[in-house]
Amino acid sequence: MFLRMRSVCRFAAIAVVLGITGCGIIDKHVEYETIEPDTYPTLTAIGYAPIMSQRGESDSVKRIMAMKASKLDAYRELAEQVYGQKLQGDQVLSSLVVESETLRASVEGVIRGAKVVKAYPVGDDTYVTELSLDMKQVYDLYLTTAKPRRVREVKYY
Incomplete structure (x- = not known):
């Protein structure tokens, strides 16, 4: 029982740490392209x-x-x-x-x-x-x- 409680606490601690720092770890790269109309009057x-x-x-x-x-x-x-x-x-x-x-x-x-x-x-x-x-x-x-x-x-x- 003690080992099980200790595992649950460790899991909760890891989840909290990942939840707090997880947003800062993920980075993104956005590529853009120009929009051109089909016709030009x-x-x-x-x-x-x-x-x-x-x-x-x-x-x-x-x-x-x-x-x-x-x-x-x-x-x-x-x-x-x-x-x-x-x-x-x-x-x-x-x-x-x-x-x-x-x-x-x-x-x-x-x-x-x-x-x-x-x-x-x-x-x-x-x-x-x-x-x-x-x-x-x-x-x-x-x-x-x-x-x-x-x-x-x-x-x-």
């Missing part, structure tokens, strides 16, 4: 700007400013497609009658890798810029900075 955007409304001393300066403005408008449209558009609305009622109503929209983001497809005047007073954005190139640029990954394999030692 190409986004397109068109920006417009009036020529005669631009500030400038001559028609050529106004035309150049319209070129820049239409390019910025096209970039804004690309940013809307990539990041979405933030909308904020406000409505004021007094005695259940609408007194004022406002709606604001904004977009914010970084567009990398866009290319100008075409830039041309339309009619006498409008300038148009067409942009394209290959999402494969955006993904490649993203991989160089973010290094997205998922667990490929976990090895326990």
